[in-house]
Amino acid sequence: MNRRDALRLLATGAALQLAPGNLLAALREARALLGTQTTVHTLDLHQHATVTAIAELIIPRTDTPGATDVRVTEFIDLIVTEWYDVEERTHFLNGLADVDVRTQALFGRNFVDSSPGQQTQILTVLGQQMAEEANALQDHARQYQDSPPEPNKNFYYMVRGLTLRGYYTSEAGATRELDFQIVPGRFNGCVDVRASREDREN
């Protein structure tokens, strides 16, 4: 496969004609050829779908874009692939697999095939366990906003952190959901919330 073929494969959906087993291999080959142009690195299609479902549950599309709209899973895959160390990557992937283990045990199906109510139930349990672990750690150390977070052993904490960062640092998340402006032009130390929104619109 040459670079042109790889681009065509990724761009036109020609990959869908391949047998599922060959699909991943072909995609990986295509990605390898395209270097940083790739959109998926570590997560296979099922893992990708599971992360996407979790991220969209955390930050759903409402009157503003949601996690899927801003391609949060691509960012998460990038971090899992190029930012995490081996231990963190393993921990993340194990935690992700554990989500299906939980839904299989309770509902006899994978997370992505579970109903919205079942998915909500799972995230609620994951959240409770995360909070219990955090309380046990009693870790009150506060970090600089942009400093690398400490490696965390809780999968749900990891995926929440990446989902929120991926969303709120995306263009839509920053400018449509939050009021981020690259050049505010002035500083006012104390304005009414509503006045601030009007300011922004004028």
Added chain:
Amino acid sequence: MRDEKTYDAIVIGSGMTGGWAAKELTENGLKTLVLEAGRSIVPEEDYVEHVPPWEVKFRGMRDRHRQLEDQPIQSTCYACDEWSAKFFVSDKEHPYTTEPGKPFRWIRGRQVGGRSIMWGRQVYRWSDLDFEANLRQGIAIDWPIRYADIAPWYDYVEDFIGISGEALGLSQLPDSKFLPPMQLNCAEMAVRDAIARHFGGERVLTIGRVAILTKDHRERAACHYCGPCERGCITRSYFSSLNATLPAAEKTGRMTLRPHSVVHSVSFDRRTRRATGVRVIDAKTRAISEFHGKLIFLCASALESVRILFNSATSEFSNGLANSSGELGHNLMDHVKGGGAGAFIPGGQDQVVFGRRPNGIYIPRFRNVKTKQVEFLRGYGFQGGGDREGWERGIAQTGFGPEFKKSLSRPGPWRFTFNGYGECLPNHDNYAELDKEKADAWGIPVLKIHCAFGENEYAIRKDMSIAAAEMLAAAGARDIEPFTDDDPPGFSIHEMGTARMGRDPKTSVLNSYNQAHDVKNLFITDGGAMVSSSCVNPSLTYMALTARACDYAVQQMKRGDL
């Protein structure tokens, strides 16, 4: 390009003080060569303050593995982030060594503009409380100057760089010539008022005094509040040598700025007792060349300048050029930080800030000013400020879905933090020497740094956390968390004192005009010259001393004494 080899003056370093030396010497008619070890910076290409997070690969989480590999020390600085890491050196190319159990953080920038590109921009005058402290307490040696000697030079520098701030009329922190102050935010005003009520005027909260323009000034535009100054500023609203002094020097037509010029050493003529020039290694080709000048200004930073002088040893000055006193490299100081407190300020839920103010609050020194503190000598000031929490607070929360998302679209509670910066006493046992076992990427021997805080610094740090918590309590804050972090020396990035001034050539390297006692045409005007550290950010004083030293050197030259 044809390389001129002989100049009236050579300035080593193009950062905070090198830029001032370049400006002052060229404006006084001297043909000046400015040597910079690093690359050129082209603002239109290299400044990245308006690059939004969605345009950087790791969205602000930094290129972690590259940093661990190449910048394990530099990346401990908050400013060495995914945008600005390129303004910090590679630790692999620029190693230094320390003693086991005595860590020292040396944060460095090698490029035209040096660290003035990503500095903290806080600027405060020293007072006679600082200049007289060593004499009154019998510590180290006396400063050979007083506030009256430097005050006109503060005026001179401030008039050029532009400083915004609030005049307070405090004896321990003289006012600068101010542009209008930036505004405090709602939480900061509340804390300011509470402090005024509870501490009888002894403690005062004011806006930080910063070298950032709040109105247009000398052909530079007022700040537009985009926030991250450390990534550069295309409107040149904050002061850096690249934004202000180097363009002024360029305008004279008498400056030759030579990047990629790693200074190995200064050459010395035994018969004339003068420095004759500078040996330079081309950073890219490794070619060695020598430049000659009647005047040499070392402005490479407190540690780099003494490293150059150590590497300039002669048979006479076997412990480093201009080091007959034996004090070169000694008395290394850095402000002690790591003490303070954080808390939530109740209320103000309907109030937000508009814009990103690249500045915080300041609480001038209040210890050992009017009343004597028994636990420690000297004092500290607080920086910090208030802000509403952002989306990050949602990570550790358990919510998800539309309501959760909606809650994060609004700012969180007001959070307030005080970070203390304390004076470090000069100590002969804190020093840097050459490590002849190790060389940098250009084969130049590196420094071995021996530095540790002493009892006084630890006592100051402890007091910072108590005093900060007291003020937060006075302001009705909740969840007050005092902290004392063991930040190693170097981490305030205010390293100084390694070539101190003094009246006696036996105990000091420089005279009261930053001129080497041993080598009359050699000046050191970076942080090396400092005799004590005060507790305020030092760059303004370095700049004022540089301008003053240049004026003196030019007068001496005109009189034929140099």
